[in-house]
Amino acid sequence: MSAGSSMSLVHETAPAxxxxxxxxxxxxxxxxxxxxxxxxxxxxxxxxxxxxxxxxSLAALHGPLMIGGLFGTLIGLERxxxxxxxxxxxxxxxxxxxxxxxxxxxxxxxxxxxxxxxAAMLAISxxxxxxxxxxxxxxxxxxxxxxxLAGSAIWLMGHxxxxxxxxxxxxxxxxxxxxxxxxxRVAIQGRGSEPSFLFAIGLLAMGAQNGLMTENGAILFxxxxxxxxxxxxxxxxxxxxxxxxxxxxxxxxxxLAGYGWLGLAGLTLMALPPGESSFAxxxxxxxxxxGFVLSMVxxxxxxxxxxxxxxxxxxxxxxxxxxxxxxxxVALRIGAGLGEWDMGRKVSGGLTLxxxxxxxxxxxxxxxxxxxxxxxxxxxxxxxxxxxxxxxxESAK
Numbered sequence: 378m379s380a381g382s383s384m385s386l387v388h389e390t391a392p393a394x395x396x397x398x399x400x401x402x403x404x405x406x407x408x409x410x411x412x413x414x415x416x417x418x419x420x421x422x423x424x425x426x427x428x429x430x431x432x433x434s435l436a437a438l439h440g441p442l443m444i445g446g447l448f449g450t451l452i453g454l455e456r457x458x459x460x461x462x463x464x465x466x467x468x469x470x471x472x473x474x475x476x477x478x479x480x481x482x483x484x485x486x487x488x489x490x491x492x493x494x495x496a497a498m499l500a501i502s503x504x505x506x507x508x509x510x511x512x513x514x515x516x517x518x519x520x521x522x523x524x525x526l527a528g529s530a531i532w533l534m535g536h537x538x539x540x541x542x543x544x545x546x547x548x549x550x551x552x553x554x555x556x557x558x559x560x561x562r563v564a565i566q567g568r569g570s571e572p573s574f575l576f577a578i579g580l581l582a583m584g585a586q587n588g589l590m591t592e593n594g595a596i597l598f599x600x601x602x603x604x605x606x607x608x609x610x611x612x613x614x615x616x617x618x619x620x621x622x623x624x625x626x627x628x629x630x631x632x633l634a635g636y637g638w639l640g641l642a643g644l645t646l647m648a649l650p651p652g653e654s655s656f657a658x659x660x661x662x663x664x665x666x667x668g669f670v671l672s673m674v675x676x677x678x679x680x681x682x683x684x685x686x687x688x689x690x691x692x693x694x695x696x697x698x699x700x701x702x703x704x705x706x707v708a709l710r711i712g713a714g715l716g717e718w719d720m721g722r723k724v725s726g727g728l729t730l731x732x733x734x735x736x737x738x739x740x741x742x743x744x745x746x747x748x749x750x751x752x753x754x755x756x757x758x759x760x761x762x763x764x765x766x767x768x769x770x771e772s773a774k
Contacts, residue, residue, distance in 0.1 A: 402466065403686045406454045409473030413446025416480055418730060425726040426719060438479050440538045443666070444545040445492035446476035449525060452552055453495055456502045456518075458685050465502045471495035489533040496526035513571050517555030520578060524548040524585065539658065543585030543598055546665055550639070551578065553673050554605060557632070561614045570612055577604040589658060595646040602643030602665070609636045624679060624692035627700075631676025634704055638668025641711070656714035656722075667729055668707040675700055675736055690740055691747040699736035706732055
């Protein structure tokens with residue numbers, strides 16, 4: 378998910394040999410994650426009112442596919458690369474299997490069980506990393522993996538998705554926050570930083586345990602989101618990096634914008650608990666998943682994809698365009714939800730999809746353009762050298 382602890386631990390924890398970590402295997406897991414993204418987005422658009430074939434069957438799987446199939450696979454792959462053990466690739470393998478089972482029409486319990494096994498394997502990998510490098514940030518990553526396991530177990534037992542939603546959100550929030558803590562630990566000052574972070578984790582757990590559809594759970598989880606957002610705004614190095622330029626500033630902009638949506642999601646859960654608004658749950662959920670999580674993905678794709686899949690990518694200012702579009706889609710969805718405007722919510726889904734496609738297309742175009750310019754420069758340089766070597770003494774004069 379980010380360029381934090383998992384990837385920085387590669388050199389600290391990975392052995393010299395890298396069992397089962399070929400580029401082809403990593404690309405396969407990335408493709409399975411992409412499959413979950415496409416299927417989950419298809420179901421999400423149907424839920425927003427788009428008339429799509431097979432949309433109704435995918436709508437019920439939207440949440441699990443996005444959490445377990447997409448983010449579970451990507452985070453599991455990142456953690457496996459960091460640990461460098463062949464068995465650790467079982468986490469993205471089982472999450473990919475869960476996606477294939479759900480999309481093939483197999484009983485839901487089989488797909489849910491595969492996601493639960495993937496979460497358990499991720500937790501084991503995270504535990505080993507925590508043992509090798511005991512720290513608050515590695516503990517947060519471990520608790521995040523356990524939160525995914527808890528949510529997957531709840532869904533496996535036949536409970537509705539909204540009963541697992543709090544745990545699944547905790548999984549993503551703690552994965553991101555833990556990695557940002559690792560990146561910012563050198564800059565963090567003050568004795569209250571780690572206790573306040575642990576306080577936020579406790580509130581997230583209590584809110585998830587109570588459930589987001591209960592008043593107590595919504596309020597506790599809302600407070601946790603606000604505390605987490607304020608902590609990140611206070612201690613993350615993004616505050617410092619926003620004053621720089623280039624890729625560093627782009628990443629910081631992604632971080633800071635995401636923290637704003639995280640805090641707004643918390644305010645929504647507190648101000649509009651279940652029963653107060655028909656779209657309150659939807660507003661809070663997607664402010665976190667789109668405004669916060671996807672903004673983090675945009676910010677760190679330039680680092681994580683090259684490290685995990687060995688794909689060379691380049692930054693260019695054009696990447697701000699899909700980022701702005703992404704956050705505009707979140708603003709429209711929240712505004713339409715508050716006003717109970719169905720067409721606005723429908724359009725917001727299309728804008729989110731367009732932002733994702735534009736970001737992916739921009740990365741491909743910018744990277745291709747950079748390679749082309751570098752190759753042309755190399756050809757011109759080689760031509761000049763050959764011409765110089767062919768010059769005789771007379772022509773050299």
